[in-house]
Amino acid sequence: ITSSRPLFQNFGSRVDNGVNYRSPNLGGFELSVSVGLAEDLGSTATTVATAGTITTTTAVRSEASEYQGVGLTFKNGPVQAALTYEQLNGGVVSGNYNKVFTIGGNYDFGIAKLFAAYQSTSDFGGQLASSTTTTAVNSVGPVTTVTVTPFAKGIDVDAYNIGVRVPLGKQWLLKAQYTGSTVDRLGALSDLDQEKYGVSIAYLLSKRTSIYAVATQRSGDDDETFARKGEYLVGVNHTF
Secondary structure: OOOOOOOOOOOOOOOOOEEEEEOOOEOOEEEEEEEEOOEEEEEEEEEEEEEOOEEEEEEEEEEEOEEEEEEEEEEEOOEEEEEEEEEEEOOOOOOEEEEEEEEEEEEEOOOOEEEEEEEEEEOOOOOEEEEEEEEEEEOOOOOEEEEEOOOOOOOEEEEEEEEEEEEEOOOEEEEEEEEEEEEEOOOOOOOEEEEEEEEEEEEEOOOOEEEEEEEEEEEEOOHHHOOOOEEEEEEEEEOO
């Protein structure tokens, strides 16, 4: 969790084996319900080590949990808002986990658009939960089997975000945002705080093409574990 702790979670742009219902627009409100059916990915067995009369075999089983989500959006004039709840269920973990509540919105003031969001996660965990069964076979003694599931419920995450989008004339577009999160760990382990902030500037060459530059910086507790602290990008964007 130290090296992979999240800022804002998302479950990807698509849900595998998913079914979705979206309601008609009623006064600016739309309701959506989604389910992603579980999938058994099978298991593999490998010999880890052989020492004398003892052979250790490890069986790894992976199973995708069922995704469940519901969302409510509202759009009217300069106001847009959304409220969602998502969770994973089952797999090799009993019950529900990775339960994510998110609320966010934006308001267009004309000269700038302001964005804000908050997210709370309980029982943080991944989409694939693997269980490992290790069997030690001793020709002169009993067979010993140990099963370990490397996932424990109880880790909570709170995250928040604020951003702004400012058009500068007809061809320049400035964006800036700040995101922070706190991971509440199990037992006597201390909380882990982190933050990420960034700014970008884009020049519109046409309605569909722009060039841009982006700079981001990430910091926080145990920041030596971060894969990337600072990123600097330049590029061309074209919408087909």
